[in-house]
Amino acid sequence: MSDALIDALNPALFWEYRLVLLRGLAFNAYVFFAAAAVALLIGLAAALLRVNRARPFRWVGTLHVEVFRNAPDYIMIVWVHFVLPLLLGKLIGQRVEFSPFVSAVIALGFVYSGYFAETFRAGIQSIPQGHLDAARACGMGETTILVRIILPQVVRRMLPEAVNQFVSLFKATTIVSLIAVPDLMYQVSMVTQQEMRPLPLYTWAALTYFVVIYLVAGSLRRLSEHWRQKIYA
Amino acid sequence: MDAVPAIRVVDLRKSFGALEVLRGVSFDVPPGSVVSMIGASGSGKSTLLRCINRLETPSAGEVYIDGEPMGGRLSDISRMRRDLGMVFQQFNLWPHMTVIGNVIEAPIRVRGMRRKEALALAEECLARVHLSEKGKEYPARLSGGQMQRVAIARALAMQPKAMLFDEPTSSLDPELTDEVLTVMRELASDGTTMIVVTHEMAFAREASDRVLFLHNGQIEEEGLPDQVFGAPRSERCRQFLSKKLQ
Numbered sequence: 001m002s003d004a005l006i007d008a009l010n011p012a013l014f015w016e017y018r019l020v021l022l023r024g025l026a027f028n029a030y031v032f033f034a035a036a037a038v039a040l041l042i043g044l045a046a047a048l049l050r051v052n053r054a055r056p057f058r059w060v061g062t063l064h065v066e067v068f069r070n071a072p073d074y075i076m077i078v079w080v081h082f083v084l085p086l087l088l089g090k091l092i093g094q095r096v097e098f099s100p101f102v103s104a105v106i107a108l109g110f111v112y113s114g115y116f117a118e119t120f121r122a123g124i125q126s127i128p129q130g131h132l133d134a135a136r137a138c139g140m141g142e143t144t145i146l147v148r149i150i151l152p153q154v155v156r157r158m159l160p161e162a163v164n165q166f167v168s169l170f171k172a173t174t175i176v177s178l179i180a181v182p183d184l185m186y187q188v189s190m191v192t193q194q195e196m197r198p199l200p201l202y203t204w205a206a207l208t209y210f211v212v213i214y215l216v217a218g219s220l221r222r223l224s225e226h227w228r229q230k231i232y233a
Numbered sequence: 234m235d236a237v238p239a240i241r242v243v244d245l246r247k248s249f250g251a252l253e254v255l256r257g258v259s260f261d262v263p264p265g266s267v268v269s270m271i272g273a274s275g276s277g278k279s280t281l282l283r284c285i286n287r288l289e290t291p292s293a294g295e296v297y298i299d300g301e302p303m304g305g306r307l308s309d310i311s312r313m314r315r316d317l318g319m320v321f322q323q324f325n326l327w328p329h330m331t332v333i334g335n336v337i338e339a340p341i342r343v344r345g346m347r348r349k350e351a352l353a354l355a356e357e358c359l360a361r362v363h364l365s366e367k368g369k370e371y372p373a374r375l376s377g378g379q380m381q382r383v384a385i386a387r388a389l390a391m392q393p394k395a396m397l398f399d400e401p402t403s404s405l406d407p408e409l410t411d412e413v414l415t416v417m418r419e420l421a422s423d424g425t426t427m428i429v430v431t432h433e434m435a436f437a438r439e440a441s442d443r444v445l446f447l448h449n450g451q452i453e454e455e456g457l458p459d460q461v462f463g464a465p466r467s468e469r470c471r472q473f474l475s476k477k478l479q
Contacts, residue, residue, distance in 0.1 A: 130325035133288050134384075138339035138391055139315035141307075148342060152329045230371055231328050 007200060014204035017191050024187035025208065028173045031104050031181060036169060038109025043116025048146075050121045061117070068114030073107065073172050080107040081179045104176040112169050119161050123154035156231060159224035167217050174209065184208070237300040239264040239395050239426040240285065240317075245294035247277075247284055247450075254280045256450040257294070262395065265424040269437035269458075272447035273473060278430040279322075281447070282399050285428070286317045299394060315343055318388025322400040324380040326372040332359070332383050333368040336390045344391065351390070358386040362416050378409035382416055395426035402433055434477050438462045446470045 014021065042064075049061030068076075081103035089096040098106070127150055135145045177186035188205050192198040238261035247255040254277045262268050270278045283289040285296050287303060287310045296303045303313050326335050336358055337351035346354070359365050362382035372380055381401055388396055398417065402410040414436050421427060421440045431437055437444055437458065444461040446454040446469075454461055454470040465471045 128323075128325070130321060130323045131327055134319070134321060134325035134327070134387075135339075136288060136311075137286055137314055137317070137319035137397075138387075139311045139313075139343045140339065141311055144342050148338065149327055153327075156329060231373060 004199070007197065008203050010200050011204055013191075013195060013197055013200045017187070017201075020191070021184055021187050021205070021208075024182060024184035025212070027101075027181060027183040027186075028170070028176075031101065031108065031173045031176055031183065032166075032170050034101075034105040035108035035112065035173070036166060038105060039112035039116050039169065042110060042113035044120050046113060046117035047120030047124060050117065051124050065114045065117045068110050068112075069118070070114075071111055073111045074175055074178070076107040076111050077104060077176060077178055080110075100176070100179045100181040103179055104173075104181050108169060108172055108176075111172075112165060115165050115168075116162070119158045119165065120154060123158040124150055126157060127153055156224075156228050159228065160221070163217055163220050163224065166220070167213055170213055170216075171209070236264060238262055238297070239266075239299060240428065241297040241300075242281075242285065243295045243297070245281065245284055245296065246292045247280055247289060248292050254450050255284065255291070255294075258447075258450070258452055259294075260445060260452065260455065262426060262428060263442075264394075264426050266442040267421045267425075267427045267429065267440055268443045268445060269441040270428065270430045270445045270447060271432070271434070271437055271473070271477075272445075272453075276447040277450040278447050279399050282319075282397050282428060282430050286314050286319055286397060288319075311343075315339075315391055316394040318391055318393035318396040320381070320384050320388055320396065320398045320401050322403050324372075324377070324384045324404075326380055326383055326387070328372050330371075331368065332364065332370050332372070332375070335372070335383060336387050339387070340390050354390055354392075355386070358389045359383075361389060361419070362386045363412075376409060377405045378412045381405065381413045385413075385416055385420075389420075395428065396420065398427065398429040398431070400430050400432065402431070432477070434462070434474070446473065448473075 046061045046064045049057045050065065052058055052061070081098060081100065085096040085098055131149055131153075132145060135149045140148070173183060174185050176183050177189065180186065184205055188201045192201055240262040242261075243259050245255055245258045246253070258277075258281055260268070270281065272278050280289055284291045298313050298316055301313070303310060327338070330338060333352065333355050336355040337348070340346040340351040340354060341348060355368070356365065359368060362385050364379060364382050364386065367375065367379060367383070372383065375383065401417065402413050405413065410433065414433060417427070417429070417436070418440050429437070429441065439458070441458055444456065444458050445452050446461060446465070446467070448469050454465055454467040461470065462474060465474060
């Protein structure tokens with residue numbers, strides 16, 4: 001093996017900076033959870049608009065989905081961080097600034113809300129009309145039906161696809177260093193500036209991401225399968 | 234003086250676009266009585282039933298429950314629906330809840346019953362459909378006949394003033410229809426007010442107090458079971474029955 005290759009695979013440097021890097025990984029997790037919460041909430045709202053009886057609501061929902069699903073997350077992060085504050089500032093006549101963390105969460109949350117909206121919509125539309133008829137016939141109101149009859153089934157149905165989207169979202173958190181969110185990639189580039197040895201750091205950062213995502217997604221899949229089997233036996 | 238009918242249907246009409254499915258249907262269901270509705274597919278039986286509890290909105294006409302008009306506001310409709318249990322052809326159990334969960338859901342969420350009370354009530358209702366031992370199962374683990382009996386228990390748990398059955402045995406294998414019909418006969422003899430849309434002629438003849446024959450969205454023939462089945466006045470009813478009873 002060449003010296004460069006041996007150096008690239010050497011974990012020593014990564015290990016030496018493990019605390020700082022681990023703190024970076026924790027930031028990936030913060031961004032992920034906050035963005036996932038935003039994506040789920042906004043996605044559900046957009047999905048409910050898309051299945052609404054009134055056509056204008058459906059248009060708004062569709063517009064939302066198309067705009068955010070087709071926006072590259074890289075550009076969204078930059079835009080939300082640098083342009084959106086200017087726009088909001090103009091609107092309210094005050095200086096607005098987002099912290100990098102907030103910008104990252106808004107940008108990723110909205111981009112992924114476009115995907116989650118479609119997953120929610122498909123899930124909602126897959127609930128047989130009869131389940132709703134039965135609930136209405138018992139005198140249930142529409143909110144109760146949504147919360148007790150529709151969503152619990154939608155969540156179970158959408159889990160396999162949602163796990164894939166969570167994986168994509170987690171991977172997307174690696175670009176938030178772009179606006180100086182101190183995540184793992186940001187820390188890697190900081191250490192690189194001191195040590196001038198980027199290759200082992202990037203190799204082991206990649207392996208770390210892989211192991212974390214593989215383990216978490218795997219157990220999520222197993223959990224959801226176990227949970228679904230009770231119902232769709 | 235007659236008692237106030239449990240359900241009174243007055244000149245009910247329903248169109249889907251240009252298609253007129255119900256063309257003015259009126260009848261009374263006295264408390265404690267069983268009315269069977271028979272007729273060919275497409276005669277409007279199921280639509281009529283679904284208009285009674287407003288799963289379909291009638292184009293015209295009115296439905297009275299215990300003398301009270303159903304009203305047009307959603308909150309009024311929801312309140313009236315509590316008093317009308319409905320059983321569907323496709324059972325429509327909620328698959329993410331256990332049998333017990335299906336039965337206690339509406340009493341808790343709609344009637345505001347406490348969980349403990351609802352559980353006691355559910356056990357009673359499941360006993361009436363002979364499924365006491367299945368409470369913890371999920372619907373996917375049950376046979377069609379068992380699912381339909383759970384659906385009956387779910388409707389009973391709302392302690393309704395009347396029960397509406399929409400072809401309750403039509404999607405069951407022949408060997409499973411009896412267990413459902415037995416439960417329905419028991420309900421009928423307990424004095425439950427029932428409207429039953431059915432293709433089970435034997436059930437309609439033996440278990441009901443009154444039979445309506447629907448044709449083309451109108452009541453073509455109506456009377457006591459023996460009269461409708463034994464000596465139908467309408468030619469169409471006679472033809473329908475002779476085909477059914479062959």
